[in-house]
Amino acid sequence: MSAIERRELGRTGVELPVLGFGAATLGGEYGPNDKAEGERAVQAAIDAGVSYFDVAPYYGRTLAEERLGEALAGRRDEVFLSSKCARFGLERFDFSGPRVESSVDESLQRLRTDRLDLLIVHDVEFGDERQVVEETIPAALALKETGKVRFVGISGLPVRFLRKVAEQVEIDAILSYAHYTLLNTELDSVLGEFCQQQGIGLINASPLSLGLLTEPGPQDWHRAPEEVKAVRPQILELCRARGKDIAQVALRFALDCPRVQSTLVGMKSVAELEANLEVLRQESDAELLAEIQALVAPVHNLSWQEGRPENNPPA
Secondary structure (H helix, E strand, C coil): CCCCCEEECCCCCCEEECEEEEHHHHHCECECCCHHHHHHHHHHHHHHCCCEEECCCCCCCCHHHHHHHHHCCCCHHHCEEEEEECECCCCCECCCHHHHHHHHHHHHHHHCCCCEEEEEECCHHHCCHHHHHHHHHHHHHHHHHHCCEEEEEEEECCHHHHHHHHCCCCCCEEEEECCCCCCCCHHHHHHHHHHHHHCCEEEEECCCCCCCCCCCCCCCCCCCCHHHHCCHHHHHHHHHHCCCCHHHHHHHHHHCCCCCCEEEEECCCHHHHHHHHHHHCCCCCHHHHHHHHHHHHHHCCCCCCCCCHHHCCCC
């Protein structure tokens, strides 16, 4: 296939592939996975030019980092690697400065590397805003001086809070999930122009809205409002009638957002990688998208809350 399109991540000077490898799947976050097949998927992704890998201590409670570290053995210098700090369990967070440093050291050991290309403060909406701005992020930025970290970013669900934090500190990238999909485009409308003006990289995760925009559908724990979930069968039926796979339609739509540099997709097998690579060869069906957008209009940009109530400002 032709070379994968690459876009410059903000002002970093680094170009990322538009399709990135979300490694949470290697830790079993979306169901059981085969360790050997996951390693084959990592190797095949690098060979295909999917050279951006994102992981976190939280994914599989360190298992994803361990497995990714093994899979990258001998090929670390061929990839752009991001991991996270501050979130360690479903309800376990630590935004203190010392824990940022120790967390990075632990991640480096599990990933079998001496540096992270991007350190992301994970799910900042669960932290106290003042601590995140005055302690957590400065501690992360200080690691740039040590060489352990090249760039620093933040992640979370509420895009308005992410912007509020980014207005107070100098960071290199913002990652949000389920906010540039067929159902919700606030990643671009709230953060797109801001990030472009500030030279901040913008990364989209979960373009399939945590499984909502797939044939199997979401897990029981999915927190989307019921009225959003109710639109899914209509989109599914419409895609099937056109001979299209809902996940491929959704991914192609996300990849077409020009102000997003990379879109992360969870992949646990070579087959899933190949299906995503196939989307890169496709073009969006404008007529189908218009029909989907008409169906979605009543619930467009409806989301759910994560973290502290005060960190979920209204539109």
